Amino acid sequence: MGLEDAGDLVLHIVLSKIGPESTGRVACVSRSLRVSASEESLWSIFCSRDLNISTPLDPNGEPVPSFKTAYQLWRESFRMYPWNLVKRVTLCWDNLKLWLSLNFPEAKATLRKGATEDDLEEFETLLKVKLPLPTRLLYRFVDGQELSSSNGLDGSLGLIGGYSAYSHEVNVYLLPLKEIIRETKETMRHLGFSNTSNLIVVAASVVASLKIFFLDCTNGKLYTGTSNRQLLPCVPDSLVRSVHGINGDHQSQDALLLWLEEHGRRLQAGTIKICEQENVKSISLFPELPPLCSVAITNGVQVRASSVFIPEISNLLDQPPAYWYAYSIRMSLVPEGCILNGTHHSSCQLSWRHWVIRADNEVIDKVNGEAVIGKYPLLQTGGEEFVYESCSSFPTTAGSIEGSFTFVPGSLRDPKGSQFEVKVAEFPLELPDYIF
Incomplete structure (x- = not known):
C-alpha cells in the first residue's frame, strides 16, 4: 500500500513523524499528497516542535497567514545556519x-x-x-x-x-x-x-x-x-x-x-532564584538547593548556607594560591517558633558564632566571635529571613565551612531561658564547573 492509499489520519501521523523536510518532498509526488502535506494542523506541529510557537509568527514576531508560511519564513531567514x-x-x-x-x-x-x-x-x-x-x-x-x-x-x-x-x-x-x-x-x-x-x-x-x-x-x-x-x-x-x-x-x-x-x-530548577533586599530585586547566584546549599534546623531555627566562587579577586598564581568565595547565610524561625524543652518562644537572638574551615578535608582554621558582620539578628515567628554575606579565601580548589550559632530564647536584653547552639550544616566552597 502506498501513501496515497493510506487514510487521512494515518497519513497525518506518518508525515508528522518524518518531519518537515521529508514532508516537503512528499508534497512533490502528487496533487493529493501535496494537499495532505499542506495541512495547517501538520505544520502547526512542526512549528511547535521546532520553533516553540503556537501561533503563526515570523522570526520578528509578526503574524503571518499560516503555520506553513511561518515555517518557511523561519527557514529562509536562517538559511545560513545549521x-x-x-x-x-x-x-x-x-x-x-x-x-x-x-x-x-x-x-x-x-x-x-x-x-x-x-x-x-x-x-x-x-x-x-x-x-x-x-x-x-x-x-x-x-x-x-x-x-x-x-x-x-x-x-x-x-x-x-x-x-x-x-x-x-x-x-x-x-x-x-x-x-x-x-x-x-x-x-x-x-x-x-x-x-x-x-x-x-x-x-x-x-x-x-x-x-x-x-x-x-x-x-x-x-x-x-x-x-x-x-x-x-x-x-x-x-x-x-x-x-x-x-x-x-x-x-x-x-x-x-x-x-x-x-x-x-x-x-x-530553582537552584538560583530572585532575591529582594530593600525593595530591589535581582538574580542571586547563591545556590538554593542541596547539595550546593546546606539546610539545618535546630530547635526551630533554620539555617541555609551556600557559596559562590569570586574569580575577579582570586589570585591563582600566588604560592599558595588564593581562591576567593562569597558565602551567604540565611536564618529564620519555623512557623512554630523557637522550641526549647517543649516550650515555644516567638523569638530568639544570636550572640555568638563558631566556624570550622576545611581545605582538602583538613581543618585549616577555627573562628569564634561575637555577632555576625557586627550584627545580632533577632529572629521572630513570621518575620523575614535574616541574610548576610561574607567572604573567605582558600589555598585549594576544594574547601568547606560548617559550624554553629549561639542563640538565646527571647532576646539578649530579655532572655527567656538558657542559650543554645544552632547547627550550620557543612556547605562546599569549590571551584565550579560553570563560572557565572
Whole structure:
C-alpha cells in the first residue's frame, strides 16, 4: 500500500513523524499528497516542535497567514545556519524569556530586539573578528540587554545576576553589540592585550566591582579573569561541542550558548532564584538547593548556607594560591517558633558564632566571635529571613565551612531561658564547573 492509499489520519501521523523536510518532498509526488502535506494542523506541529510557537509568527514576531508560511519564513531567514543549531538557540532564549516573564519581568524588559545580519557583519568589521555561529545566532534573537540611566534602570537587572560580600557587589548582564565594541576596545587597552587578540567582552558587571566575561572568537570558548589577569574557562572544555560551520568544517565554538543554557536550567530548577533586599530585586547566584546549599534546623531555627566562587579577586598564581568565595547565610524561625524543652518562644537572638574551615578535608582554621558582620539578628515567628554575606579565601580548589550559632530564647536584653547552639550544616566552597 502506498501513501496515497493510506487514510487521512494515518497519513497525518506518518508525515508528522518524518518531519518537515521529508514532508516537503512528499508534497512533490502528487496533487493529493501535496494537499495532505499542506495541512495547517501538520505544520502547526512542526512549528511547535521546532520553533516553540503556537501561533503563526515570523522570526520578528509578526503574524503571518499560516503555520506553513511561518515555517518557511523561519527557514529562509536562517538559511545560513545549521537548522538544529537554530532550534537549540530558539529553545535557549524561549526558556530564559519564559522564566523572566514569570519571575523577573523587569529584567525581561531590558532584552533588546535581535540584531540583523548587517549589524553582525558591521560588528565583525569594526572589531576584526569572526563570530562563532552559535554566538551570531544568540544575537540574532536577542541583542543583549539595554541598561542605561535614561530608562531609570539600575545595576540589579542583569540577566546573569550576581552576589555581594561586604562592599564587593557584582551583577552581570549580557552586553549588546554596541557595548561589546566599546567595552572590548577599552578593556583590551587597559589590560594590555594585543590588538590582534580574538577576545571580545560579551558580559560584565554593571555595578562597581569589576567582573568581565571574554569570548574567544577563534574557538568560541568563554573565559572570565582573575585579579592577576589569568583567564579561567567558564564552561568545561569537555562540554564544548562541535558544530558544522558554513563550509562544513568543524569548530568547537558553542561555549556561550552552553553557558546560557546551563543558566536557564538552574533558574528553571530553582537552584538560583530572585532575591529582594530593600525593595530591589535581582538574580542571586547563591545556590538554593542541596547539595550546593546546606539546610539545618535546630530547635526551630533554620539555617541555609551556600557559596559562590569570586574569580575577579582570586589570585591563582600566588604560592599558595588564593581562591576567593562569597558565602551567604540565611536564618529564620519555623512557623512554630523557637522550641526549647517543649516550650515555644516567638523569638530568639544570636550572640555568638563558631566556624570550622576545611581545605582538602583538613581543618585549616577555627573562628569564634561575637555577632555576625557586627550584627545580632533577632529572629521572630513570621518575620523575614535574616541574610548576610561574607567572604573567605582558600589555598585549594576544594574547601568547606560548617559550624554553629549561639542563640538565646527571647532576646539578649530579655532572655527567656538558657542559650543554645544552632547547627550550620557543612556547605562546599569549590571551584565550579560553570563560572557565572
